[in-house]
Amino acid sequence: MPRILSIWLPQLPLDRLARHGDPRLAGAFAVTAEERNAWRVMHANRAALKAGVKPGQALADARAICPDLLTEPSDTVREELLLRALWRWADCLSPRVSLDPPDGLLLDISGCSHLFGGEREMGGESLTRLSDLQIEARIGIADTKGGAQALARFGADALNVAEPGELRAALADLPIAALALPDNLISELARAGLSTVAHLQDQKSAELARRFGLHLTQTIDTALGRTPDPVTPKAADPVYAARMTLPEPIGFLEDLEAVLERLARQICGWLEQDQSGARRFQLTVRCVDTGDHHLGIGFARPCTDPAAVLRQFSHPLSELEIEYGADWFRLCAEHIEPIRLKQTSFGEEAKRADDRLILIETLGNRIGFDHVRVFQAKDSHVPEHEFEQAEAVQAAPRWVQAPRERPIRLFTPPEYVQVETPGRPPKAFKWRRMDFSSETAHGPERITPRWFRDEDLRTRDYWKVQTRQGRRLWLLNYPGEETEDWYVAGEFP
Amino acid sequence: MGQAELQNLIPLGAVLHHSLSQPKALELGAGVRLRQGRLHEVSGASADMFAIQTAAAQDNPILWMGLHRDIVTLNPSGLQAYLKVEDLILVEAVSRGELLWAADQALRAAGGFCVIIDMPDTLSLKESRRLQLAAEQGGGIGLLLLRGPASTSAAQTRWECQPRCAEQPSWDWACLKGKNGEAGRWRMTEQLRDRKGGASAKDTLHLAAAASA
Numbered sequence: 001m002p003r004i005l006s007i008w009l010p011q012l013p014l015d016r017l018a019r020h021g022d023p024r025l026a027g028a029f030a031v032t033a034e035e036r037n038a039w040r041v042m043h044a045n046r047a048a049l050k051a052g053v054k055p056g057q058a059l060a061d062a063r064a065i066c067p068d069l070l071t072e073p074s075d076t077v078r079e080e081l082l083l084r085a086l087w088r089w090a091d092c093l094s095p096r097v098s099l100d101p102p103d104g105l106l107l108d109i110s111g112c113s114h115l116f117g118g119e120r121e122m123g124g125e126s127l128t129r130l131s132d133l134q135i136e137a138r139i140g141i142a143d144t145k146g147g148a149q150a151l152a153r154f155g156a157d158a159l160n161v162a163e164p165g166e167l168r169a170a171l172a173d174l175p176i177a178a179l180a181l182p183d184n185l186i187s188e189l190a191r192a193g194l195s196t197v198a199h200l201q202d203q204k205s206a207e208l209a210r211r212f213g214l215h216l217t218q219t220i221d222t223a224l225g226r227t228p229d230p231v232t233p234k235a236a237d238p239v240y241a242a243r244m245t246l247p248e249p250i251g252f253l254e255d256l257e258a259v260l261e262r263l264a265r266q267i268c269g270w271l272e273q274d275q276s277g278a279r280r281f282q283l284t285v286r287c288v289d290t291g292d293h294h295l296g297i298g299f300a301r302p303c304t305d306p307a308a309v310l311r312q313f314s315h316p317l318s319e320l321e322i323e324y325g326a327d328w329f330r331l332c333a334e335h336i337e338p339i340r341l342k343q344t345s346f347g348e349e350a351k352r353a354d355d356r357l358i359l360i361e362t363l364g365n366r367i368g369f370d371h372v373r374v375f376q377a378k379d380s381h382v383p384e385h386e387f388e389q390a391e392a393v394q395a396a397p398r399w400v401q402a403p404r405e406r407p408i409r410l411f412t413p414p415e416y417v418q419v420e421t422p423g424r425p426p427k428a429f430k431w432r433r434m435d436f437s438s439e440t441a442h443g444p445e446r447i448t449p450r451w452f453r454d455e456d457l458r459t460r461d462y463w464k465v466q467t468r469q470g471r472r473l474w475l476l477n478y479p480g481e482e483t484e485d486w487y488v489a490g491e492f493p
Numbered sequence: 494m495g496q497a498e499l500q501n502l503i504p505l506g507a508v509l510h511h512s513l514s515q516p517k518a519l520e521l522g523a524g525v526r527l528r529q530g531r532l533h534e535v536s537g538a539s540a541d542m543f544a545i546q547t548a549a550a551q552d553n554p555i556l557w558m559g560l561h562r563d564i565v566t567l568n569p570s571g572l573q574a575y576l577k578v579e580d581l582i583l584v585e586a587v588s589r590g591e592l593l594w595a596a597d598q599a600l601r602a603a604g605g606f607c608v609i610i611d612m613p614d615t616l617s618l619k620e621s622r623r624l625q626l627a628a629e630q631g632g633g634i635g636l637l638l639l640r641g642p643a644s645t646s647a648a649q650t651r652w653e654c655q656p657r658c659a660e661q662p663s664w665d666w667a668c669l670k671g672k673n674g675e676a677g678r679w680r681m682t683e684q685l686r687d688r689k690g691g692a693s694a695k696d697t698l699h700l701a702a703a704a705s706a
Binding site: 362 | 658
């Protein structure tokens with residue numbers, strides 16, 4: 001049977017501010033968030049609780065109760081970052097740690113606790129270490145994830161331990177809310193007179209499932225360890241980043257490039273060791289007067305070449321305005337992908353592909369990767385939907401020959417022509433302020449639109465017209481319309 | 494001026510310009526030659542076709558760059574008859590300056606790309622000289638599709654291309670200006686070979702030139 005330790009951090013947002021030394025925490029203070037169309041108190045400190053502020057209360061009510069209340073909206077991103085930092089910290093307790101967002105951690109401590117002298121001692125040690133970090137925590141230790149979570153959140157003490165095999169008894173006195181069920185299910189159970197876990201344990205599971213659904217019985221089974229529910233540890237992704245702090249600020253482009261080269265060489269060395277490459281690099285330059293500047297570049301394929309990083313950064317670096325110099329630099333590789341080593345020194349094909357990708361990177365980094373595109377075939381009979389454009393970085397070019405002869409320029413929407421001498425197609429017309437008269441015409445090619453799509457549902461007749469002036473145009477007409485309007489839909493070479 | 498004379502002229506010009514190295518030239522068929530590592534200007538209603546023919550005559554990737562309104566009308570299911578659509582990369586610039594920068598980078602890049610620049614207006618002498626220098630460095634070929642009137646430029650040649658009214662699709666190509674004395678007029682006719690059998694896209698079109706039109 002595994003042993004699970006659940007750490008619950010009930011006051012994580014307040015702890016975050018306390019760790020920053022926020023002076024407002026000395027008085028009544030609360031962290032708020034917008035919920036159900038109102039600002040509500042999410043976490044309140046001891047002084048605020050004493051004054052009568054309750055979590056879940058509307059902020060206006062809380063202010064009325066406690067006029068001195070100071071508040072701060074919750075910052076979920078920073079709270080998550082703190083939780084992730086604690087998740088990495090928890091490696092000192094057990095190698096198998098998983099996040100339990102938004103405010104908890106789950107540790108598989110099977111075979112670890114003896115290192116601390118027992119489970120209770122381990123829990124106590126964890127609490128001490130966390131309080132050293134100014135983090136308030138509650139801990140539950142049990143055979144299952146659900147059980148440990150319930151004990152941490154609803155147990156009587158800061159440290160609650162259910163000895164192996166005694167989980168059922170330990171959970172019996174806890175309210176049903178301890179089982180992490182949806183709110184509506186909890187209120188339904190309360191209406192049926194079931195308020196503690198012991199009440200549920202007395203019932204036959206078939207009856208519970210019939211009345212409240214399978215979700216309830218499944219939750220009970222996992223909480224009591226009848227069905228397995230392992231901790232899935234996640235290793236933190238390696239961070240490929242390097243930084244450099246200089247004693248004196250620098251400002252010359254050559255100096256910046258020298259710094260960047262050192263950073264890039266270091267990061268690319270690590271990447272190469274791990275046989276991976278980065279698709280993006282982010283450089284942070286901290287100027288002494290204007291603060292941080294973030295520069296980013298992208299690559300068409302995973303890159304480990306410091307020279308390429310330097311080359312792509314040369315443009316953003318040259319645009320950077322540094323007046324009084326910068327003294328702190330950080331280069332970070334993002335979008336890490338494994339690279340398959342290929343022999344590139346031989347073979348014309350590989351070199352050509354390389355040249356192509358390098359050019360796509362250079363162009364994309366300046367004018368945007370969404371502006372460098374390739375054609376991709378699409379299966380459709382409507383001329384303007386026979387193809388689409390995809391980003392050249394993402395897509396390997398692939399083209400399937402379209403079956404019909406089509407113009408090389410396609411005008412969408414088609415351009416209106418002024419008919420001078422009517423006919424089918426018109427014998428003389430004006431297009432783009434130029435006069436044309438038709439010599440020969442092939443057609444019509446009738447195309448019915450895709451009725452199952454939300455698009456122009458008119459039937460189209462296309463004519464290939466050789467004009468006396470030379471140009472070969474693709475004329476379009478919608479048959480069955482009241483007005484005999486003609487359009488130029490494309491131009492043949 | 495006929496094609497035979499033109500063919501004689503090209504090596505002579507080459508000797509004048511680059512005393513030792515023989516420049517590479519693209520053979521478009523029927524004696525029409527375009528020097529590589531150079532910028533060429535094309536104007537006229539069927540300038541697209543000239544660019545397509547040039548792109549099809551070489552086998553490096555093709556970059557077609559221009560503003561949104563010019564790039565968005567390109568239709569690959571029409572282009573597939575002449576060139577390999579897989580080789581085509583579209584570059585959509587937001588402004589004229591960005592377009593010039595992209596053209597400069599693409600011409601300068603190693604790999605000898607065929608760069609087709611859909612220019613919304615004319616280039617100044619300085620701008621075309623910069624592009625010309627970039628093309629010399631990269632060794633590819635630059636084709637400038639001029640929508641506006643031609644002006645003084647540093648391009649190697651200037652072509653005027655007009656479609657003709659005929660049974661078969663055909664075009665009149667005229668080389669109006671050539672730094673090394675290239676000049677002449679050609680009448681090109683599309684001679685479709687076996688349309689089904691032509692597996693390679695390039696084979697479907699055969700250009701035949703008549704004597705000076």
